[in-house]
Amino acid sequence: MPQKLKHLLSTQSLKKSEIEEILALAKEMEPYAKKEKQGNQMKGKILAALFYEPSTRTRLSFETAMLRLGGETLSVTDVNTSSITKGESLIDTAKVISQFADIVAIRHSQNGAVNEFSKGSSVPTVNAGDGTSQHPSQALLDAYTIQKELGKIDGLTIAISGDLKYGRTPSSLAFLLSNYNIKFRFISPKELKMKPEVITHLNRLKTPYEQTQNFEKGMKDVDVLYMTRIQRERFENFKEYERLKNVYVLTKKIVLKNNPKMIIMHPLPRVNEIATDVDELKNAVYFRQVENGIAVRMAIILTRFL
Amino acid sequence: MPQKLKHLLSTQSLKKSEIEEILALAKEMEPYAKKEKQGNQMKGKILAALFYEPSTRTRLSFETAMLRLGGETLSVTDVNTSSITKGESLIDTAKVISQFADIVAIRHSQNGAVNEFSKGSSVPTVNAGDGTSQHPSQALLDAYTIQKELGKIDGLTIAISGDLKYGRTPSSLAFLLSNYNIKFRFISPKELKMKPEVITHLNRLKTPYEQTQNFEKGMKDVDVLYMTRIQRERFENFKEYERLKNVYVLTKKIVLKNNPKMIIMHPLPRVNEIATDVDELKNAVYFRQVENGIAVRMAIILTRFL
């Protein structure tokens, strides 16, 4: 691999041209993602999916993307049983694993762990989520879904609700969409307000945003309502989790009352924060995000080798 | 997938014509299962093996079947670390996973879980064992083995012994064989008698059966002795398990004394209930069941797409 390695570590590090390249290529990948065609673009190549924090959905999405492009996969899911528990550094792990695989998708429970891994890796490294920090492939599939459902990204108003403090998805998405002409509305309890680094970033860019605790007001007039789960695993204080977990619950009635036209997104898994009667609405797009995710991850994989 | 989805959820739901289709196709699949030929019937298709309850044997059997038909596999074995622990419903999980895979084989520790999953799945779902309820692929490979070893199923007398209360294999097999002209003998301690729903079913069909606690008497004059393990993981009361675990132990001597001609079957793993000296008998067919299992699971996979 003589050229400079094309890691995908964060949405901040993506240029707008790179985002657009991935979104365009994802569109071409749809027939493969939809099981209409079998690819061979990755024939003879191996993706290592290193999931040091469990995530069935994201792991299988990356593996599916690789398999449907004709590639092969290696999986590590034994969180507590890897070399890591023997005390090896992530840089050493990377030096080893990158000799096996042609590309690595890695998830880790600690912020910055994927960055650290990438320093030792001799192959492209894709951040599949690290701690409360980043989840760039999710943000890219979210942007792709918005563009596909609404025909554009520029000019939209996007509400992001839920746990904006610990969630990696809201901040990853906000950073990514700040490349576009967007208005944000951040809906959260005051304990879970959007991370300061996102706020600072948007202020610097003069990207307009509002912050509110009022769920129903927050969703009025937006084009997109992006819901997130209050993640138990991010709370050190279980009582605080219990108090906040059901703070926002979207129902069909609430959608129809406040904004029947907005598209409703969610990175999944959802627990109680979206009632199942919302699923019936044709603008509930969260399960379509999954399909888009395969196509987008195909594009992420392919662009690592361009 | 425009046609009606062909799930395989239980042996009760199988028509006799479907059973016979699977058994006939399994015979054709034998060269692939025996490693004599490599197939490509499933090229470009992905099987997701979701094992929320551990079972190395059954998982590898399904995966082997898929690989030797030229398909690919996704595996989930991290029982406690999936979206399930994040609180996602099985229907949501199914909506997601079925976008990745073309067919799903799922095992779960709870009765009815696979049924629930199938409601959300957009691809054929195969029950690889749920709780104490069903294990249809095992019953099909058992029927295939009986037919292969004895040339027929109709007209046989079949003894099923061991844990008939908690075991999913005995009831699945009894339901399946009730499509044929069979006499049953159920051998169990009185605490572990055959499930009432099986008894009711056989009464309705007027299928003859006897129930006994006497192991040696029970095996006299039968064509098949189907042994099962007393499963520790099904008992809430450990003392009861300890008391019952070695209630029936088959030895070569017992076979030769009571019925040297019957074939001896077991779904495996066995612990103490069959002494290893029985392995020498040519009518001990339990390891041949494993090979038949690959061919039968190939047939199950293939018939999902016919």
Next chain:
Amino acid sequence: MPQKLKHLLSTQSLKKSEIEEILALAKEMEPYAKKEKQGNQMKGKILAALFYEPSTRTRLSFETAMLRLGGETLSVTDVNTSSITKGESLIDTAKVISQFADIVAIRHSQNGAVNEFSKGSSVPTVNAGDGTSQHPSQALLDAYTIQKELGKIDGLTIAISGDLKYGRTPSSLAFLLSNYNIKFRFISPKELKMKPEVITHLNRLKTPYEQTQNFEKGMKDVDVLYMTRIQRERFENFKEYERLKNVYVLTKKIVLKNNPKMIIMHPLPRVNEIATDVDELKNAVYFRQVENGIAVRMAIILTRFL
């Protein structure tokens, strides 16, 4: 598989001609291991990687070798959740698994477990490490690395340091290299001296060896310094581990002072026993061992079928 099964259970069982066959074939495999070529020598064949003791590195190395030869893989990594916990014997497990796979690579925490498994296996079984006993594929890749780096094996002086009592790598390597004209130096604290069976073996062959506790003296004038980790998981007494874990720490300064020309090897993972400043030295070859390991495991796999 009509011919005699070609298991690889220990380095003691390898004839010198077999070692040389594997090393020669490994050299031919390098373009495949280095991702320059994709092989199809194992097309239609399945490797089962059964890792009842965790080892991400060794498992992925075997799986990578198989995939880059065009084969397929089955993985078992759920240490506590297999048939083993249901009480099945290793011989029964082998009788089952070997019907699925064409070749098995197995790691186990107990000495002799792989031998036991091989008795039931109907396909070639490769020991991927058992307890404190054997790790033949590691020893073969070590020998390959020595030959590749230094142009020969005969005539060299080789220091092996660290945990020579519990480590399976030092003894496996010593047994293997005793086929050559070698001088050994064993560097260890007195509590962790080389296993008696190795000493007895070398005495019988009249292979020269020295034993020392002095790390710096031990590495003088050697051609190879083979470092090993003090493995926490092998100690029953945690205090003894704490006392011994940092007994030998190699730094760049120590290398340059005592023996700047020797090659420095390590089976990985390393913890503190080699400072990262050693990595800069061109004779620090431990990460090159990983790449060689893929080629050597390809050769091990291929020779099972010759």
